[in-house]
Amino acid sequence: MVSAWEMAASVLDPELPALTIADLGILRDVRESGGAVTVTITPTYSGCPAMGQIAADLRRRLGEAGYRDVAVRTELSPAWTTDWITPDGRRKLAEAGIAPPGPRPVPVQLTVVQLTVVQLTVRCPRCGSADTREISRFSGTACKALRQCRACLEPFEHVKEH
Amino acid sequence: MSDNDSDFDAYLSLADVTADDHRWAFGTGFADPLAGIDASIPAGVDAAALAARCLALGDDALIYSHRLQQWATRAPELEEETALANIALDLLGQARLLLTRAAQAEGRGRDEDQLAFFRAESEFRNVRLAERADADFAELVARLLVFSAWRLELFRDVTADPGPNPDSDPVLAAIADKAVKELTYHRDYAAAWVIRLGDGTDYSHAKMQAALDTLWPLAAELGLGGEASAFLDAVFAEATLTRPASAPLAPVAGKTGRDGTHTEAMGYILAELQSVARAHPGATW
Numbered sequence: 001m002v003s004a005w006e007m008a009a010s011v012l013d014p015e016l017p018a019l020t021i022a023d024l025g026i027l028r029d030v031r032e033s034g035g036a037v038t039v040t041i042t043p044t045y046s047g048c049p050a051m052g053q054i055a056a057d058l059r060r061r062l063g064e065a066g067y068r069d070v071a072v073r074t075e076l077s078p079a080w081t082t083d084w085i086t087p088d089g090r091r092k093l094a095e096a097g098i099a100p101p102g103p104r105p106v107p108v109q110l111t112v113v114q115l116t117v118v119q120l121t122v123r124c125p126r127c128g129s130a131d132t133r134e135i136s137r138f139s140g141t142a143c144k145a146l147r148q149c150r151a152c153l154e155p156f157e158h159v160k161e162h
Numbered sequence: 163m164s165d166n167d168s169d170f171d172a173y174l175s176l177a178d179v180t181a182d183d184h185r186w187a188f189g190t191g192f193a194d195p196l197a198g199i200d201a202s203i204p205a206g207v208d209a210a211a212l213a214a215r216c217l218a219l220g221d222d223a224l225i226y227s228h229r230l231q232q233w234a235t236r237a238p239e240l241e242e243e244t245a246l247a248n249i250a251l252d253l254l255g256q257a258r259l260l261l262t263r264a265a266q267a268e269g270r271g272r273d274e275d276q277l278a279f280f281r282a283e284s285e286f287r288n289v290r291l292a293e294r295a296d297a298d299f300a301e302l303v304a305r306l307l308v309f310s311a312w313r314l315e316l317f318r319d320v321t322a323d324p325g326p327n328p329d330s331d332p333v334l335a336a337i338a339d340k341a342v343k344e345l346t347y348h349r350d351y352a353a354a355w356v357i358r359l360g361d362g363t364d365y366s367h368a369k370m371q372a373a374l375d376t377l378w379p380l381a382a383e384l385g386l387g388g389e390a391s392a393f394l395d396a397v398f399a400e401a402t403l404t405r406p407a408s409a410p411l412a413p414v415a416g417k418t419g420r421d422g423t424h425t426e427a428m429g430y431i432l433a434e435l436q437s438v439a440r441a442h443p444g445a446t447w
Contacts, residue, residue: 040198043255043340045251045252045255045340045344046252046255046256046258046259046337046340046341046344047251047252047253047254047255047256047258048255049251051193051195052192052193055193071198072197072198073197073198073199074195074196074197074198074199075198075199076196076199076259076333076336076337076339076340077332077335077336077339078339079336079339079340079343080340135241136241136242136244136245137245137347137350137351138241138244138245138247138248138249138347138351139244139248140244142248142251142252146241146244162343
């Protein structure tokens with residue numbers, strides 16, 4: 001029988017279906033006791049509308065795997081960060097045409113208007129050029145920014161460092 | 163229903179009507195957003211003060227989010243539309259968490275839906291700036307700048323250290339910790355537009371200054387702290403705008419938004435926000 005962790009870790013993220021919730025660092029903990037399982041997940045952003053869907057998918061998956069008593073709990077602290085996206089998750093993002101996040105920038109003491117935190121290189125997932133620009137810091141989902149490649153002109157999404 | 167990894171569709175369970183949380187958009191009757199988090203009020207935290215604090219911060223987010231949602235399909239460009247919808251979604255998420263915590267702390271058996279949809283205008287504790295309708299894009303970004311700079315500092319204070327009662331509540335601190343990262347995006351988005359328009363053409367400068375002058379009487383109610391105030395001054399300087407010196411919008415019989423006294427705009431928001439829930443009590447959508 002596949003372990004409860006493996007079952008839970010195979011649930012896909014509804015908004016980034018190329019990745020599992022384990023790849024994204026949303027899955028925090030799976031505890032098994034007898035036939036009961038408690039799964040702990042954390043939201044990426046406060047308003048993430050996928051949480052209910054993820055919980056439902058977890059209950060369905062584990063239920064089909066024979067676990068009769070499945071509880072899904074939320075955890076807010078520590079707050080989710082893109083640093084929790086696994087190396088596998090980053091590879092899958094790039095393969096799906098979405099630029100993966102870089103390391104989270106260290107917060108700087110604000111003395112003047114600091115509109116752009118240290119701009120790390122974001123490479124175009126299509127041609128690999130580092131010559132890309134941010135079109136909008138917001139995109140189709142809360143966790144992504146919209147960018148365009150200056151070399152091949154491809155517009156693409158970027159999971160922004162958070 | 164059978165599926166395996168090869169044909170697993172993340173949206174499949176949307177069609178499964180047997181469970182209660184297989185819906186995508188926001189409505190009513192959703193699972194408790196604080197499910198599984200210890201709901202007890204720690205010793206030393208004043209439950210009534212915590213309920214009031216979470217209610218005020220939650221109402222600010224709920225009402226402001228609703229105002230931003232009204233820009234959907236009306237923003238000048240698709241990128242701005244997406245940005246405003248994302249900001250509205252972040253604030254709605256904060257509102258749900260905060261209202262749920264407020265309901266736990268007050269201990270009257272209510273939940274986020276009852277607080278959002280079944281309270282009267284005088285029971286809402288949001289600042290009056292949150293309910294103001296934006297007449298144009300300049301007013302939108304000016305208001306968002308002031309609101310998010312203020313809210314960011316408020317939430318940073320909550321997370322700074324154990325803090326004064328009731329900010330020492332670990333659930334409030336965890337909500338604030340998530341919100342700080344989101345509010346930084348919101349503030350920077352607004353600041354970038356205020357600078358671009360303020361330091362733009364004569365026409366855009368005049369519109370930006372007029373927008374700031376128009377809403378400034380509502381800023382006094384926020385009690386802007388040192389950090390937020392300094393940030394605004396730095397943005398105004400960069401944007402070649404003048405910080406208005408206009409008098410605050412007067413309280414009514416000594417009362418403002420935090421006391422449940424609102425402007426005319428509030429009734430229209432609540433009518434739109436609450437009408438479906440009130441027409442069909444107990445329905446979920």
